[in-house]
Amino acid sequence: MIDQLTTEEYNTYYRMYIQKATSANILEGLRERKQEFVDFISAIPSEKHRYAYADGKWTVLEVFQHLIDTERIFAYRALRFARNDKTPIMGFEQDEYVPFSNANQYTIPQLVADFEAVRSGTITLFSGFTEEMLTRIGNASGSPMSARAVGYILQGHQIHHFQVLQERYL
Template sequence: MQSLLAQGEYNPYYGSFIDKAESNNIIEGLQLGKKKFIDFVNAIPKEKLTYAYEDGKWTIAEVIQHIIDTERIFSYRALRFARKDQEPLIGFDQDAYVPNSNANTYSAEELIEDFEAVRNSSITLYKRFTTDMLTQIGEASGSPMSTRAAGYILSGHQNHHVEVIKERYL
């Protein structure tokens, strides 16, 4: 997917996420990813939700909440960029968010409900972006990012963490 974006539309750190996006079409990718992710979470044994593969690592529930939190933040960034807001956006400390998320107190159904609400909002947001809005570039975490790069990152970030859960947790 990186080949779909111009140089300078994203920090190279996000390249691996962009390459894991579900589709060349951002909206289609978010829709496909939504169904796949809900099916994936539903298949996780309930007793595994609070499992961490090593001391100090996140539990599966915390990883899921991290995906949700990140989608909220990146959708907000995309909105700001699409609206030509030139105010630089600071980063966020994912490691500070997780222990304050209470993720381990939520059922799979509650996590899915939250994910579905956020993903539906992201899909609606991207449906309303024009071609011009998708190519707008803002600054987040000290680096440039386009609206469309944020959309590919949303999809690929989710897929990245599904791979991690499959490899290390299940």
């Protein structure tokens, strides 16, 4: 299905994430990445949880919270698009979310529980979408976006942060 995705279904900003998606089947990709990320993040030593690789960069906990917040927002977008809601959806400022997330007050097990709940909800949501629903297009942040593009963006966004954590934090 990813090979059928057209550039009219997403803003080119998201191309990087879509290209990182590892599974053409959205549900398989979301399921596969779920446990992989839980295992990875759970193995990070506790002394690294509040570590940021440079001034002004997020901590490991903040990166994880960002991943969770973004998935919630994008799953909501997918729901609206799949239900043929044509009302434009405003964007969100990810950098404005972090200071108010209190992420550094949480533990990895708390965030893992939240991530697992959110990802399970996303999987349940996408499992109810028909092919027609997946191809419906709405508008987010002033650009067209399909429900299926959201599924690939979520896969790639998670992989992107997995790679950033490996390369810059560990």
